[in-house]
Amino acid sequence: MAGELVHVWQRGLIENERCGCGAPFADCPFWGRVGSAAFGGWRTVDVHRIATLRALVDRTRRIPALARPSLPDQTRRDLAEYTSYYQRLYQAIAATSGCSVVVDSSKHASLAFCLSRTDLDLRVIHVVRDSRAVAYSWSTKVERPESAAPSFMTRYTPTRAAAEWNLQNGALALLARSRTPVLRVRYEDLVSAVAPTLERIAEFAGLPIETGGFSFVGGSGQSQWAQLTPAHTASGNPMRFRTGKITIRADDRWQTAMPARQRRAVTALTLPMLSHYGYVRGAA
Numbered sequence: 001m002a003g004e005l006v007h008v009w010q011r012g013l014i015e016n017e018r019c020g021c022g023a024p025f026a027d028c029p030f031w032g033r034v035g036s037a038a039f040g041g042w043r044t045v046d047v048h049r050i051a052t053l054r055a056l057v058d059r060t061r062r063i064p065a066l067a068r069p070s071l072p073d074q075t076r077r078d079l080a081e082y083t084s085y086y087q088r089l090y091q092a093i094a095a096t097s098g099c100s101v102v103v104d105s106s107k108h109a110s111l112a113f114c115l116s117r118t119d120l121d122l123r124v125i126h127v128v129r130d131s132r133a134v135a136y137s138w139s140t141k142v143e144r145p146e147s148a149a150p151s152f153m154t155r156y157t158p159t160r161a162a163a164e165w166n167l168q169n170g171a172l173a174l175l176a177r178s179r180t181p182v183l184r185v186r187y188e189d190l191v192s193a194v195a196p197t198l199e200r201i202a203e204f205a206g207l208p209i210e211t212g213g214f215s216f217v218g219g220s221g222q223s224q225w226a227q228l229t230p231a232h233t234a235s236g237n238p239m240r241f242r243t244g245k246i247t248i249r250a251d252d253r254w255q256t257a258m259p260a261r262q263r264r265a266v267t268a269l270t271l272p273m274l275s276h277y278g279y280v281r282g283a284a
Helices: 005-014 029-039 047-057 060-066 073-097 109-115 131-139 158-175 187-192 194-205 260-276
Strands: 124-128 182-186 225-228 244-247
Touching: 005 047, 005 073, 029 073, 047 060, 047 073, 060 109, 060 158, 073 109, 109 158, 124 158, 124 187, 131 158, 131 260, 158 260, 182 187, 182 194, 187 194
Parallel strands: 124 182
Antiparallel strands: 225 244
16 A cells, blocks of 8 residues: 555655655655655656646546547647656555555546556556545544644535535546446445455455455454554555554444535435435435
């Protein structure tokens, strides 16, 4: 698990935020080796060029164009240059870690569409969660401990969160109709049956399931847990800094803490896909 690598250029190289191991990105030995293997050192990377290319090709509004069979010549060149940074990064992470699979937990459907036009063996795990739970989560104030200065995760209004939920899930449904393999996993199914869901994911990724391969998870029902060790995640949810024996349970605070008016609004705005994913159960 390498973290949300879509953010490594800004948050890692420019802002020098903390790696999941606790060290600032520039001081992390693992990422130092990755930078050397991928680019001959991070100082050679033109982060501003990557940002420019991202604005040209890696945006949600670009997805309809990226889904077409062919692209304009200039867009194709920009896309090839942009994705080359990720290809070199993934190859270096695999070589440095000795792992055969690199997990990039970036949650941007547009990046998946960009990478789908490369020769990478790309396999997308589409994690779905109840739109009302997502809207509530995006409305809460959560500190980002990786930043040296006080910083908080992005917050959205319930209606904006509903729109983003529709866009991202709809985009990944579109991607699943292409040649890119996509596995849909519901958050609620994962937390209720961790080991079986991980087995599905491993099989999808082409990883052999060895005896004791999931020994870091255990328990059953409401007593499931995971034994976590520090990981070199470049960016991601603040929970990546937690280690030790972590209880696994569904976060369903939205059902009581989210105002009824907001809950009804999000339900109405996302109803078609809520129904499709099996989340509509009686009144909102």
